[in-house]
Amino acid sequence: MKRLTDALPALLLTALLLAGWEAACRLLDVPVYFLPPPSAVARALIHNAPILAGSAAQTFWMAFKALVVAMALGGGLAILVSLSATAERAVAPLAVTLQVTPVVAIAPLVLIWAGLDHADRAVTALAAAVAFFPVFSGVLTGLKSADPDLERLFDLHGASALQRLWRLRLPSALPFVLEGIRVAAGLSIVGAVVAEFVSGSGATQGLAWRLLEAGNRLRTPDLLAALLCLAAMGLALNAATTAIQRRVLKVLS
């Protein structure tokens, strides 16, 4: 009940804005291809529901695979790098280069490598490239965040590198790791959409393709419906990762 009252102002404002939008479209006779009224978007949403659900599942699946790849590679590399200062000096510039290079710019290259028949692989790889850095830097920062006195305690009692990693650094790193994963999850969807735009062949059939298709045909209600799906997916993912984060942090502290 409290949650409902908390959400009430936001819901009211949204309803008000939608009503204003609907009224403006009708009164000012705005062309549908330019700005369709919310009712038209809702009709498009219902009418296209099966296709949109399939496309959303496709985009989500590619983003999810990308996130898993980014977690495995970013986390694994960060752990390796944390064990040696030399390794860190070697890897850090490359990781930063990957981070600052716009994903759109490497998309054509990755498409060539993946092969035009496997556009979904290219999309997954590109989304993983975007999601890699937050995981890598989150894990690495976290591994270095352990209490220095606890580090000394491990020194004093002759802990092995593995004991230190497992019993001190990984538990200390968890809050940073979770934050990294939360950011990476959002970015993996962004990465998947951008990569799909660039591949642009329709072979992937994700939500971005629905956006392109609807845009090219000036079917603006369809475009907005797809956009709505994308926003909902992002919100759901964010809510899920935040919930996991809260749960784990509660157990941890």
Added chain:
Amino acid sequence: MDAPELSVIARLSQAIVQYSGCPALGPIDLTVAPGEILALVGASGAGKSTALRLLAGLEHPASGHVDKPAGTRTAFVFQSPTLMPWADARTNVALPLELSGVPAREARRRADVALAAVGLGDRTTARPRQLSGGMAMRVSLARALAVEPDLLLLDEPFAALDSITRRGLIEDLHHIAATRPIAMVFVTHDVEEAAYLASRVVVLSATDGRAMRDVGMPGPLPRPEGWRADPAYRAAVEIVADALAASMRVAA
């Protein structure tokens, strides 16, 4: 280099510590005898904690020597409890034992014994956040004692505690010193605490951490009732306070 004789548990000889080329401590000479409670007193920045870390082997001298008989077990109590927040009291206390190769089951059993010895036998499964500051410090003490150290090093362990809790812990340390063969070295900037707890006080110079004064503290350990009002204790406090003041004048 002479081998440390049997009556020495740790010795610093002309030890110098530098941090990135800048002198941080020394040259310092310091001997710790078995069974004694030695207080290191000095102004902030005098290098007290550095000297303690040298004794622990956590810091290495740029020149000079740190000698401990082979097989000396050393434990360290930090300024704050320094517990792993994700682990319960038992796991925290068992940690140093497990790190040095004691099987997990045996380590947990000894952890329970150590916790009981500091009066926390009923809090073995409590997380650090469920403990008061004083209790957390006791867990930290139990963790140090669980390894049955020959040398216990304490870095201002009572700094963050209220005076009642502090007095309780001082009694605990006296009790421990009376019941097992152990040498303690602790760092403090509190003159009264040093004089009450220690059997010997060494005052470090404020500028370079040389050992400037070495004063034996009178009276039996543990301290008898009303010791804080005893003229002998008051006199000892004055001596340490004067030496500390002198160490700061040199610096100024």
